[in-house]
Amino acid sequence: MKEAGVDAMLYRAKKIVVDYFNSGVDVTDGNRITMDDVFIVWFCKTLQNWKALVSTVVSDGMYYEITYDGDKKCAYVDAYKKWRNFVVQ
Numbered sequence: 781m782k783e784a785g786v787d788a789m790l791y792r793a794k795k796i797v798v799d800y801f802n803s804g805v806d807v808t809d810g811n812r813i814t815m816d817d818v819f820i821v822w823f824c825k826t827l828q829n830w831k832a833l834v835s836t837v838v839s840d841g842m843y844y845e846i847t848y849d850g851d852k853k854c855a856y857v858d859a860y861k862k863w864r865n866f867v868v869q
Contacts, residue, residue, distance in 0.1 A: 786825065793832035793846040794818040796857060800844070801836065813838060 794815050802812050813836055821843075822833040828850025835843055845858040 786823070789825065789830050789848070790820055790823060790832065791815075792848075792855070793820065793823075793834055796846055796855060797834045797836065797844050800857060800859065801838070801842075811838060 797818050798813055798815055805811050817837045819835060819837075820832055821835055824831050830848045830850075832846045833843070834846060841862045843860045843862060845860070847856045847858075848854075849856070
């Protein structure tokens with residue numbers, strides 16, 4: 781990826797999630813998503829690197845962390861599933 785503005789980085793992070801989701805979803809479910817179904821929860825850029833935490837409107841509990849390595853010109857994807865949320869006192 782050429783050095784680009786933040787909008788291009790956010791677009792790339794969302795596109796990665798759309799492509800990942802749509803490549804793994806069961807065709808019979810009919811749950812393909814578009815860019816409009818994906819949102820950025822958090823984003824940070826430091827020097828040539830950036831990270832985006834991304835989610836979708838699909839209620840599957842999935843959460844995605846996209847990390848772009850500007851030196852290697854590649855992105856790493858971590859896909860997480862939220863199991864539960866509870867308070868410890």
